Amino acid sequence: xxxxxxxxxxxxxxxxxxDIELILQTASTFKEVINRPIKKVPTLRDLTIAxxxxxxxxxxxxxxxxxxxxxxxxxxxxxxxxxSVKKGETLLDTVNNILAMKVDMVVMRHPSPGAPNFLANHIxxxxxxxxxxxxxxxxQALLDAxxxxxxxxxxxxxxxxxIGDIMHSRVAxxxxxxxxxxxxxxxxxxxxxxxxxxxxxLGVTIEYNIQKALEWCDVANVLRIQxxxxxxxxxPSIREYALYFGVNKKRLESLNKPIVIMHPGxxxxxxxxxxxxxxxxxxxxxxxxENGVAVRMACMYLLAGKA
Amino acid sequence: xxxxxxxxxxxxxxxxxxxxxxxxCIINGIISEAKDSIEVDEVIQADxxxxxxxxxxxxxxxxxxxxxYREDLESIAQAALSGGVTAVCAIANNHPVTQHKTHVExxxxxxxxxxxxxxxxxxxxxxxxxxxxxxxxxxxxxxxVAFSDAPHSVENSGVxxxxxxxxxxxxxxxxxxxxxxxxxxxxxxxxxxxSVNMGMKxxxxxxxxxxxxxxxxxxxxxxxxxxxxxxxxxxGVQQIxxxxxxxxxxxxxxxxxxxxxxxxxxxxxDTNYKVIPPLRTSEDVNALKNAVQEGVIDIISTxxxxxxxxxxxxxxxxxxxxxxxxxxxFSLALKATNSIxxxxxxxxxxxxxxxxxxxxIISEGKQANMVLVDLNTSYQVSLSSRKSKSANxxxxxxxxxxxxxxVFNNGKMAKNG
Numbered sequence: 001x002x003x004x005x006x007x008x009x010x011x012x013x014x015x016x017x018x019d020i021e022l023i024l025q026t027a028s029t030f031k032e033v034i035n036r037p038i039k040k041v042p043t044l045r046d047l048t049i050a051x052x053x054x055x056x057x058x059x060x061x062x063x064x065x066x067x068x069x070x071x072x073x074x075x076x077x078x079x080x081x082x083x084s085v086k087k088g089e090t091l092l093d094t095v096n097n098i099l100a101m102k103v104d105m106v107v108m109r110h111p112s113p114g115a116p117n118f119l120a121n122h123i124x125x126x127x128x129x130x131x132x133x134x135x136x137x138x139x140q141a142l143l144d145a146x147x148x149x150x151x152x153x154x155x156x157x158x159x160x161x162x163i164g165d166i167m168h169s170r171v172a173x174x175x176x177x178x179x180x181x182x183x184x185x186x187x188x189x190x191x192x193x194x195x196x197x198x199x200x201x202l203g204v205t206i207e208y209n210i211q212k213a214l215e216w217c218d219v220a221n222v223l224r225i226q227x228x229x230x231x232x233x234x235x236p237s238i239r240e241y242a243l244y245f246g247v248n249k250k251r252l253e254s255l256n257k258p259i260v261i262m263h264p265g266x267x268x269x270x271x272x273x274x275x276x277x278x279x280x281x282x283x284x285x286x287x288x289x290e291n292g293v294a295v296r297m298a299c300m301y302l303l304a305g306k307a
Numbered sequence: 308x309x310x311x312x313x314x315x316x317x318x319x320x321x322x323x324x325x326x327x328x329x330x331x332c333i334i335n336g337i338i339s340e341a342k343d344s345i346e347v348d349e350v351i352q353a354d355x356x357x358x359x360x361x362x363x364x365x366x367x368x369x370x371x372x373x374x375x376y377r378e379d380l381e382s383i384a385q386a387a388l389s390g391g392v393t394a395v396c397a398i399a400n401n402h403p404v405t406q407h408k409t410h411v412e413x414x415x416x417x418x419x420x421x422x423x424x425x426x427x428x429x430x431x432x433x434x435x436x437x438x439x440x441x442x443x444x445x446x447x448x449x450x451x452v453a454f455s456d457a458p459h460s461v462e463n464s465g466v467x468x469x470x471x472x473x474x475x476x477x478x479x480x481x482x483x484x485x486x487x488x489x490x491x492x493x494x495x496x497x498x499x500x501x502s503v504n505m506g507m508k509x510x511x512x513x514x515x516x517x518x519x520x521x522x523x524x525x526x527x528x529x530x531x532x533x534x535x536x537x538x539x540x541x542x543g544v545q546q547i548x549x550x551x552x553x554x555x556x557x558x559x560x561x562x563x564x565x566x567x568x569x570x571x572x573x574x575x576x577d578t579n580y581k582v583i584p585p586l587r588t589s590e591d592v593n594a595l596k597n598a599v600q601e602g603v604i605d606i607i608s609t610x611x612x613x614x615x616x617x618x619x620x621x622x623x624x625x626x627x628x629x630x631x632x633x634x635x636x637f638s639l640a641l642k643a644t645n646s647i648x649x650x651x652x653x654x655x656x657x658x659x660x661x662x663x664x665x666x667x668i669i670s671e672g673k674q675a676n677m678v679l680v681d682l683n684t685s686y687q688v689s690l691s692s693r694k695s696k697s698a699n700x701x702x703x704x705x706x707x708x709x710x711x712x713x714v715f716n717n718g719k720m721a722k723n724g
Contacts, residue, residue, distance in 0.1 A: 090617070090620070090621060091622060110622070112622035112624050112625065113495075113505055113506045113576075113623065113624065114507075114576030114622060114623040115622045115623075117576040118576055118578075118621075118622055118623065121575075121577075122620075132506070134507065134508075135505060135506030135507070167508075173504075173506050196502070196503050196509070197498060197509070198499050198500045198502070198503050198509070201499075201500040202500070202503060202504075
């Protein structure tokens with residue numbers, strides 16, 4: 001199979017295992033491209049892509065932009081820190097205005113879960129979700145899976161731990177769908193107030209004891225504590241969180257085998273992850289960033305129907 | 308006007324003509340058995356059609372006064388007629404809020420004697436804010452049929468308790484929306500695997516069961532009269548069943564969409580399915596259906612909530628909750644219960660009993676308040692022929708069975724075209 005089963009990439013939930021495998025495979029090719037002296041291919045030179053960022057983002061936006069430039073696409077950037085609704089224009093109006101300028105693909109980040117689903121029902125262009133509130137962040141999950149595979153091989157049967165604020169994390173949800181589709185075992189760890197009640201129905205398990213959880217896993221994907229997405233107090237203090245759910249060197253050294261450490265960034269150093277762990281040889285955090293460009297190139301390439 | 312209906316089936320458990328086919332006349336609004344000596348202006352050949360008592364919608368947001376771009380007295384009447392509804396109970400969320408005698412009188416006086424009457428529900432607290440009590444007694448004597456802060460629940464238990472107590476002398480019904488807003492927080496959909504998949508905060512069943520529990524405890528203490536306007540969960544049903552067994556003066560309604568749809572409908576973020584309380588699980592749907600059959604749930608309502616496109620064509624979390632379905636009231640209730648007797652009991656008889664109103668009876672010498680329906684014909688719900696000013700219903704484009712043909716009430720008649 002060399003085509004995606006979908007026109008949009010909104011969530012990992014909606015795509016098949018073969019879609020995921022095709023994207024990861026294609027990403028390998030592009031990783032080779034971006035490590036060449038001339039990092040650019042003309043593949044998408046006939047395509048115009050709009051990057052619509054209704055929420056702050058540095059790394060994801062940069063990563064998408066670089067991926068687009070490496071593919072020679074024309075790009076326009078639209079950034080608004082507040083949602084379009086608060087500005088008095090509806091999301092649909094904003095997007096239709098941009099599409100009227102003949103744009104082929106929309107990469108959108110939006111604070112509201114389901115915003116890309118809403119757009120997909122109303123517009124023609126391909127939509128690539130760059131994160132919608134607490135819903136999904138498909139390219140992050142794909143680059144995470146790619147990075148894990150690169151480090152430990154086939155993920156089937158491997159034990160992957162996701163630590164932290166599961167409730168407010170689109171990364172967690174997309175990771176869960178992606179990893180379970182690829183056959184990995186997924187466990188979640190964090191304070192119960194940060195874990196949605198019915199999440200085990202997605203085929204994952206929960207462990208509240210960080211030490212036990214770390215002992216179980218091959219890879220620990222440590223999430224950022226999303227203070228900005230919490231409008232009520234869900235745990236008492238950063239201090240207590242760091243003490244009981246933070247990943248530090250001492251915890252890792254007590255394990256009987258080394259584990260791979262990942263983080264989608266940006267890191268709250270000293271909270272969910274201490275610096276000596278984040279910068280250690282077992283951390284693949286910067287590989288994730290590099291792979292992000294290759295994976296996003298693969299997604300846009302395949303969505304554009306170039307396969 | 309004088310009408311004759313030939314060969315019409317009468318379905319009315321309170322009538323000695325129940326389940327018989329007859330020729331009847333309606334002369335100046337009074338029903339009689341047809342005789343050839345009675346002169347009429349119009350003869351309606353009603354083979355295959357049935358006559359049922361006019362329905363009563365117990366929960367409608369009618370927009371007038373204040374939000375006439377969503378609905379007004381004229382459009383709500385037209386929409387109600389299509390749904391076979393001859394009495395619309397209007398919740399108080401107008402602008403101004405229905406909280407004084409004059410507000411009640413505006414609605415009563417402008418609709419009294421019409422084909423469709425509006426029966427106002429007065430606010431429990433000023434501006435629906437949950438603090439200062441309204442002049443409930445004055446509103447009751449002006450024609451308010453009940454009291455409710457809908458779409459909100461009365462958050463403060465003391466305020467709710469005093470409302471129940473205060474309404475006792477005039478036999479007032481206090482309506483509870485049974486929704487703990489603090490617990491619901493910024494939840495958007497039912498808490499469950501669907502909310503997890505949508506990445507949204509869920510609204511747990513507790514939001515309803517805690518509030519039902521509180522209000523039933525208050526009722527037991529005060530001895531007043533309470534009605535739950537929209538039970539959506541199995542646990543809510545169970546509590547009401549127990550309260551009724553205890554002999555408390557409690558009645559309950561459920562919204563027709565909670566009988567027809569479960570939470571999987573919202574999974575693709577279609578805002579037409581966003582309602583409060585949220586669509587629940589299929590287990591809840593089954594519990595509600597059984598409760599309707601057993602009479603634990605007394606009333607079915609459409610929770611008519613008209614909203615303009617701008618309130619719905621938005622990202623899910625910004626969209627307003629609500630469906631505008633009164634014009635399909637009859638068809639939807641029939642679809643939900645699959646029993647015309649249940650539709651009549653829950654939408655014509657029980658609501659009027661609750662509000663101390665005359666129950667229409669299709670019988671010799673009675674006032675005609677009745678709906679001519681075609682139980683077997685299906686029709687396509689089309690956006691272009693909608694009667695409501697708003698179109699926030701997921702049923703457009705779908706096929707529904709059971710069509711309202713004509714409505715008789717207050718000496719008037721209208722055909723549904």
